[in-house]
Amino acid sequence: MRYGVIGLGAIAPFFLEAVERCPESTLTAVCDLDPARTQPLADEGTPAFTDYRELLAAGVCDAVIITLPNHLHAEVAIAALEDGVAVCCEKPLAITSADARRMAETADRTGTTLFTAFHRRYNRHLIGLREALPADRSQITRLTVRYNENILEHIGGDRWYLDAERCGGGCLIDNGPNALDMAHALVGGLSVTGVRLGDVRSGIEYVAELDLVSEDGVPVRVELDWALSTGEVKDVVAELADGTVLRADMLEGFTAFKSSLQHEYDGILADFRSQVAAGRASCGTGVEIVGLVEDAYAVGRAESGRRRSKLPTPTRMVRLLFHTSDDRGMTLSQWGTRCIPAGEIHELVTTTDRPRAAGDRIDAVGFLGFVEFQEGTVVAVGDEVRLADGRLIGTVAGFDECHFPNHYNIVIESDRLWTATSAGLEPLDEVRFAEGGAVARP
Ligand SMILES: NC(=O)c1ccc[n+]([C@@H]2O[C@H](COP(=O)([O-])OP(=O)(O)OC[C@H]3O[C@@H](n4cnc5c(N)ncnc54)[C@H](O)[C@@H]3O)[C@@H](O)[C@H]2O)c1
Numbered sequence: 025m026r027y028g029v030i031g032l033g034a035i036a037p038f039f040l041e042a043v044e045r046c047p048e049s050t051l052t053a054v055c056d057l058d059p060a061r062t063q064p065l066a067d068e069g070t071p072a073f074t075d076y077r078e079l080l081a082a083g084v085c086d087a088v089i090i091t092l093p094n095h096l097h098a099e100v101a102i103a104a105l106e107d108g109v110a111v112c113c114e115k116p117l118a119i120t121s122a123d124a125r126r127m128a129e130t131a132d133r134t135g136t137t138l139f140t141a142f143h144r145r146y147n148r149h150l151i152g153l154r155e156a157l158p159a160d161r162s163q164i165t166r167l168t169v170r171y172n173e174n175i176l177e178h179i180g181g182d183r184w185y186l187d188a189e190r191c192g193g194g195c196l197i198d199n200g201p202n203a204l205d206m207a208h209a210l211v212g213g214l215s216v217t218g219v220r221l222g223d224v225r226s227g228i229e230y231v232a233e234l235d236l237v238s239e240d241g242v243p244v245r246v247e248l249d250w251a252l253s254t255g256e257v258k259d260v261v262a263e264l265a266d267g268t269v270l271r272a273d274m275l276e277g278f279t280a281f282k283s284s285l286q287h288e289y290d291g292i293l294a295d296f297r298s299q300v301a302a303g304r305a306s307c308g309t310g311v312e313i314v315g316l317v318e319d320a321y322a323v324g325r326a327e328s329g330r331r332r333s334k335l336p337t338p339t340r341m342v343r344l345l346f347h348t349s350d351d352r353g354m355t356l357s358q359w360g361t362r363c364i365p366a367g368e369i370h371e372l373v374t375t376t377d378r379p380r381a382a383g384d385r386i387d388a389v390g391f392l393g394f395v396e397f398q399e400g401t402v403v404a405v406g407d408e409v410r411l412a413d414g415r416l417i418g419t420v421a422g423f424d425e426c427h428f429p430n431h432y433n434i435v436i437e438s439d440r441l442w443t444a445t446s447a448g449l450e451p452l453d454e455v456r457f458a459e460g461g462a463v464a465r466p
Contacts, residue, residue: 025048025049025050025086025087025110025297025300026050026052026084026085026086026087027043027049027050027051027052027053027085027086027087027088027089028051028052028053028054028055028079028084028085028087028088028089028109029043029051029053029054029055029088029089029091030054030055030056030076030079030088030089030090030091030092030100031055031056031090031091031092031093031096032054032055032056032058032061032062032065032091033056033061033091033180033181033182034178034179034180035091035114036089036091038143038282038285038286038288038289039089039091039112039289039292039293040065041286041289042286042289042290042292042293043089043293045290046290046293046294046297048297049293049297051065051070052070052071052084052085053070053071053072053073053079053082053084053085054066054070054071054072054073054079055072055073055074055075055076055078055079056074057074058074059072059074062074071084076088076100076103076104077103080103080104080107080109085109086109086110086300087109087110087111087112087137087296087300088100088104088109088110088111088112089112089113089114089141090104090111090112090113090114091114092114093182093184093190093191094116094118094119094184094190094191094192094197094198095119095184095189095190095191095192097113097114097116097117097118097119097123097127098117098118098119098123098124098126098127101113101117101127101130101138102126102127102130104136105127105130105131105134105136105138106130106134108134108136109136110136110137110138110139110296110300111127111131111136111137111138111139112139112141112292112293112296113127113138113139113140113141113310114140114141115140115141115142115201115202115205115310115313116140116192116197116198116200116201116313116314116317117138117140117201117310117311117313117314118314119192119197119314120192120314120318121311121314121315121318123314124310124311124314124315125311127306127311128305128306128310128311129306131305131306132305132306134305135303135305136305137296137299137300137303137304137305137307138305138306138307138310139295139296139299139300139307139308139310140201140308140309140310140313141289141292141296142201142202142205142206142292142308142309142310142313143202143285143288143289143291143292144202144203144205144206144258144274144288145205145206145209145291146287146288146289146290146291146292146295147272147274147284147287147288148287149272149273149274149276150206150209150210150260150272150274152272153210153260153262153270153271153272154209154210156270157210157262157270158264161211161212161238161240161242162240162241162242163264163265163266164211164242164262164263164264164265165242165243165263165264165265166242166243166244166245166261166262166263167207167210167211167238167242167243167244167245167260167261167262167263168244168245168246168247168260168261169203169204169206169207169244169245169246169247169259169260170203170247170257170258170259170260171195171199171200171202171203171246171247171248171249171257171258172247172248172249172252172256172257172258173199173249173250173252173255173256173257173258174250174251174252174253174254174255174256175194175195175198175230175250175251176380176381177254177256183378183380185198186226186228186378186380188226188227188228191228193227193228193229193317193321194224194228194229194230194232194250195229195230195231195232195248195249195250196221196229196232196234196248196317196320196321196324197317197321198250199248199250200232200234200246200248200313200316200317200320201313201314201317203246203248204234204236204246204313204316204317205309205313206260207236207238207244207246207260208309208312208313210260210262211238211240211242211244212238212239212240213238213239213312214236214237214238214239214244214316215236215237215316215319216234216235216236216316216319216320216323217235217236217237218234218235218323218327219232219233219234219235219320219321219323219324219327220232220233220324220327220328221321221324221325221327221328223251223360223405223406224328224406224460225380225405225406225419225421225437225460226378226406226419226421226437229250229324230249230250230251231248231249231250231251232246232247232248232320232324233245233246233247233248234246234247234248234320236316251360256275258273258274258275259271259272259273259274259275260272260274333459334401334402334458334459335458336456336457336458337397337398337399337401337403337456337457337458338397338398338399338454339395339396339397339398339454339455339456339457340395340396340398340452340453340454341392341393341394341395341396341444341449341450341451341452341453341454341455342369342393342394342395342396342451342452343393343394343451344392344393344444344449344450344451345371345391345392345393345394345443345444346391346443346444346445347390347391347443348388348389348390348391348441348443349387349388349389350387350388351387352373352386352387352388352389353385353386353387354373354385354386354387354389354424354426354433354435355383355384355385355386355424355425355426356379356380356381356382356383356384356385356386356421356422356423356424356435357382357422357423357424357425358382359422359423360404360405360422361402361403361404361405362402362403362423362432363400363401363402364397364400364401364402364403365397365400366397366398366399366400367396367397367398368396368397368431369394369395369396369397369431370394370395370397370431370432370433370434371391371393371394371395371427371431371432371433371434372391372392372393372394372395372409372434372436372455373386373389373390373391373392373424373433373434373435373436374389374390374391374392374417374418374436374437374438374440374441374442375388375389375390375421375435375436375437375438375441376388376437376438376439376440376441377389377437378421378437379421379422379435379437380421386421386424386435388441389435389441390438390440390441390442390443390446391443391444392417392442392443392444392447392449392455393444393449394431395455401457403420403434403457404420404459404460405419405420405421405422406419406420406459406460407419407420407457407458407459407460408456408457408458408459408460409436409455409456409457410455410456410458411447411448411449411453411455411456412453412454412455412456415447417436417438417442417447417455418436418437418438418439418442419436419437419460420434420435420436420437420457420460421435421436421437422435423435
């Protein structure tokens with residue numbers, strides 16, 4: 025099979041190496057917006073493109089592997105399928121189920137394979153657990169899948185993962201598909217019964233906890249965390265009716281970072297080739313998993329709407345500030361929340377930078393002034409900050425401690441730099457801090 029790989033970022037090398045290891049597979053084209061990424065392969069004679077349409081028009085591929093940011097999967101896959109080129113697409117197949125269904129319909133209409141690369145289902149420990157589970161799945165009293173990591177250790181040069189529009193959300197849409205597919209591989213079809221989304225910043229959730237139930241009634245818990253300080257936990261625990269507990273650690277024996285991926289991506293390629301050889305069009309759980317993720321967001325949004333954990337905090341501005349700076353050099357502290365006793369005064373700073381990790385620098389800033397919290401509260405990353413007339417200033421990105429213990433700079437992420445002038449603030453005006461809204465999805 026002649027392969028084109030579209031998107032040469034962090035995950036593509038695992039596909040490129042799997043293609044190289046497979047005697048029946050040849051790399052015949054690569055594509056990336058950034059020519060520097062294709063250059064090493066072009067130097068070895070592989071045709072290289074910066075536009076996927078030109079790659080398809082060259083007619084040198086039987087199949088394409090799509091390793092692009094999530095929001096591009098649907099467009100590129102549909103174009104390839106329309107040309108009769110088989111598609112192996114990274115997870116999630118798409119950001120919305122409407123797009124995933126359009127992709128599957130195109131595959132079915134053109135009789136061309138559309139396959140989602142869920143690499144964990146080929147992990148040898150997952151396969152071992154599947155074989156060890158009782159054939160009567162109703163003997164499983166609980167299945168728990170954990171997928172915990174620090175997203176900043178996994179992203180490539182581009183920070184699209186931290187952009188709700190291009191990623192589609194946070195840990196739920198990123199790691200949810202692999203975790204849900206693992207559960208599906210063990211206990212079959214699932215439906216969502218409850219979801220809690222947490223630590224939401226700029227429309228991206230860093231924590232998600234999902235309750236699901238299988239068609240056989242097995243309760244499944246999926247725990248997702250994007251904000252471990254470092255390292256990763258990717259495992260499954262199955263509790264059985266007779267008290268036995270079986271655990272599969274996806275990373276056991278794979279000590280180097282991402283080293284389990286080698287055998288998993290070999291598994292993807294072999295399965296993809298067999299689906300193409302069998303002439304299957306839309307196949308696997310890709311569309312179903314996009315639907316589950318979408319259901320989980322809907323439930324999570326509804327639940328977080330119902331369960332406010334704090335009320336807006338009464339405040340008043342005690343000193344206004346009117347200036348901006350483009351090289352302020354603040355630093356995001358490690359704290360996601362700060363307890364503020366009644367009567368404390370802190371500084372409000374707006375920024376158009378997008379600080380995410382402890383130590384990130386904050387340069388573009390606009391100053392609103394100093395606010396007194398009239399009641400004790402907990403200010404948290406993701407809290408919305410509004411003027412008394414309801415206008416949204418932005419969401420709390422974190423805290424800079426350069427003036428602590430005198431006060432914190434409460435850093436508010438916004439699409440513009442606000443000052444007391446542009447906000448129309450007067451001394452003693454109120455600025456409202458309230459728990460952040462639910463995840464905004466495109
Ligand atoms: N990184 C991982 O560990 C991992 C694991 C499993 C799945 N995935 C999935 O793989 C996909 C890619 O993730 P990644 O981490 O490799 O991302 P990445 O940002 O490292 O790589 C994406 C590449 O696509 C290129 N690109 C962007 N827009 C393009 C366009 N219009 N045309 C051509 N090239 C374009 C970028 O230049 C970049 O090289 C995502 O869907 C992700 O969910 C990633």
